[in-house]
Amino acid sequence: MRIQLVLFVVLLLCNCGAPQPPVCHVLPFGSRAPASSILENARKQWEILGDSSKKSEWPAAETAYNDAVKILFDKIRCGPGDWSSRASNIGTALSAPSPTNANLAKVDALFPATAVKIHSKDRCHIEPGIGVPAVAWTATTPVGVPREKFYPPNGQPRNITVILDFSTPVPQWHFPKRWVKNDFQVGENSQHLAADWTAPVDFFWFMCDLDDLRIQNVIIPERFTEETGLYFLQPYDPEKIPVVMVHGLVSSPDAYRDILNDLSAESWFREKYQVWLYNYPTGTPWLYNALRFRQIMGEAGNYARRRGPDENLKKMVILSHSMGGLLTRTAVSEPGTKLYHAHFKTPFKDLKIKPETRLLIKEGLLYEPLTDPKRVVFMAVPHRGSPMANFRGTAFLSNLIRLPKTLTVGLLDATLQSAADSIQADTSETSAVKPPTAISTLSPKSLGFQGLNQMPLPKGITFHSIMGDKGHGDKERSSDGVVPYWSSHVEPVASELIVDSNHSVPNNQQASDEVKRILRLHLKEENMLTE
Template sequence: MRLARFAVACLLASLCACTTTPPASISPPPATAADPGLERALDLARAAARQPHSSRRADAWLGCTRDAEAAAGDQPPGTDAAPALRLLAHCSDGFLLDLFRQRADGWLPGVARVDGVPLRVQIVGASRMFRGALKVTPAADVRLPTGWTYRQPGFGLPVVLRTDRCEDDPRCEVYPAEGIHQWATAWVDFGGGQTPTLHIVDPVTSPPIVVAGHVVSPAFDALSFYAVGATRSRLPSQGVFGLFGGDAIEGRAGVYLLRDYDPRRTPVVMIHGLGSHPIIWAELSGAIWADPVLRDAYQVMHVVFQTNAPLLVSRRRVQQSLDRMWSLLDPEGDDPARAKMVLVGHSLGGVVARMLAVDSGDTLWNAAFTVPPERLPGSPEDVEGIASTFLLRPYPGVCTVVMLAAPHKGSPRARSFTGRIAEALVGRRAPEIQALRRLARANPESIQPELVDSYAASRLNSIITLDAGHPVRRAGESLLPAPGIRYHTIAGKRPNHDGDGVVPLDSATLSGADSTLVVDAGHDLYKSPEVIDEVLRILRGGLGQPCANGAAAPKEAP
């Protein structure tokens, strides 16, 4: 605790910086040493730092906050009130850290009582999908990935707000099962009165913050809200078990919002890879949220899908999840966000992203079948499912595709000993596979000879369809995103490897790409700072660009 306090004491020395953890002591700024109110506030701050009893410490923090606020208010707007404001923020943070650590749950607008003392509570900019009382967690208490903080200094205490996922609105479905989380910034002041007020605001959407007559910039933490949800999630284990036929991940399949939907912002839809989960996108998502330009132009969405099915079935599942999301968020189909999307995919997810952007014509169909679609025997349901799996059109609104370490030309791992073991275990229960099984057994002449046996035995899954020699995968290799859809490839190259250790370099790159980046990284390159910077560059380059594949909409998304 002393180390944390010392670190923030250093922050206090910078102009406009305000703390998130109170320091053990504060030296009075020389320029204001003669100010009695500020001297009194400093004495109270020192007393609070030394006080072991929580109620007395809270009194000292509030007293410091009141006196520092009065000292700041004595400075006319436009003058140097920074020393008093820094001290005000420091004491407010100290009070709130203690408060939220002791009482995280039960926060609502109105009047709360803290040790018998009334505390007005004002909450501005909370998610419209929140229901009931909020749980508040200081961002300083949230563990973030090493080297990635996304915390911007300013006035107030960055916090995370949380409630359970709502159930009273169909749109609740597109929020994570772990609950609804939101970033916020909190501070306490007196506003010239005797009763303190706790302010909890969205630092991104709230109007300018005025404290003691001075406009201040709020502190902001762009990632802790997501990290809190991620620590509660079972998706990492469910993703692995789902690869081998576990049902839990299938029940979670969908496209999920991390912030409230905005009809004007361009979606960045992130698709994970084989046996994986969307939490791999934490660093990239945080980088987008931390950039004010990208944050205003884009909204991050995470896909969850079960990865045990063949590539084309996985593509169909993701398409169905996108359809479901849009039916809930934009049933009229006229939002600007609907007309322009960016897909970002890793590994298998990168190939799925490409296949969501292609016009396959009859290329895939002819690789699998010997008769045209209208002559394929079987029940209407089976024929429709097979046709929608093998006859592809670009998903409406897909404008840009970014593919990371994607095995477009297959992966030798699918033929390796490890791949063969996985192939034997990976589930094959998808309805589309069962339709192919029925077709192969009843009408084998309708299927290309080299596929009849595998279709009849349901020997078809994600591992097999990543094999470089698989006929349908081989045919799909020639399919590039449709004209007008921009696409970019990012690949890893490890020393002494022909690629990232999983996907060969030649398989991870595509001809005609708008850009190709090769980095010194393994298959988990999605967390590489160089890769994240490249994706941010691509997103910046897409600002204001038209989308040739846009869905019908009255006006273009940014």
């Protein structure tokens, strides 16, 4: 059995072959018709779309135009040479980049959205209109390789619509940034741009390493401590409200892929919000992870304030799932001395510990809370712990976790002191004490919960709860299979919704709809949305 477990872990840890964006070396067979005839057809449809007197012909013209542009796009993206030379070869030219038009010199790959394998076809969001929906990919660096601060690993996708404009003597290729531009001028008319909102989200997770490293993140968190941080999915914009998404145990930011997919299709969301994904090694204790979350959120706040006014920063919304909700609740709540006294009887100044351990305890238990968040959504959060943390198999998994060496000494020192305090003994009598892990600290008996549940939710923040029920139907006895209702329920909240779901609540369509409702409500209450 032990050999089988080792083999299983080895397989999970194996990272075989990094994915690559689609590359078109050879022109597809269906796109080999002469460019001249395809161009002439596209021009004819363009003229119809620009003529208000021919409005009844627009639907057919739109379809024919898009079919022609798709073939012509294949001709300029496939084969040898660069974009400009390939465009010139068929009698067209590239338009100049602008704030609303993508710069192909800064794009590592551009391909039709249809080239992306869709994760969940029943939640695919496609908008009709003119042009060919495409994905632009700009590469960064893989997990573990340094990159510019707040940039996600592997790369960033962008939603582009490919347009061939016949308003000039030489037809011009345009690549509107679909997240900032909804329409395109065709003659005397403004025509809606086509879009595929799902393809960029799914391609991001196809390329990104983070969702492949969930188990490693738990068992050997030291390997991924450098990836603890926030990833901005768009460059920071002081005109938009940050929505911070915090994942849970044995997870990564891809826990929110379905919610991201659903939100990206909403124009009000794209116009008013920006997404920050928080990533952290989930094997470390949740109180320590909460400490790091506060520190990094503080760094992000300072970064944002250097780039503009903080009016929208102070309207921040946090979506939190499972253990991520503990990080969030701890980060925004005033601890006083409640967390400290749950762990130590000795006054802080009298603790006989190393300076680095003293700093760890102070920053972890006696801190100043975050003040920017205005609204928090809890999803399947174990506010009082999870009974599963006490199961024998779970305890075995906890013993496999290897904490970062830089953290182990300080944690062990603090844990020994806490244990000695609780039994009023010398630390030499507590030699069997082990440093806590994320799993052991999720036990309802954990000292962290004793302190946390004495800390009231702050009055200046609006809270919402979404929890799962695996079909029991009895609210008081319901459970998502990991967190029972008695643990996920917390007061006071502005709303509480139980959905038909297991612990993966962010994947649930009803939960996603509730998140959309809450975010729209937030805009209304901040006077940023008009119906």
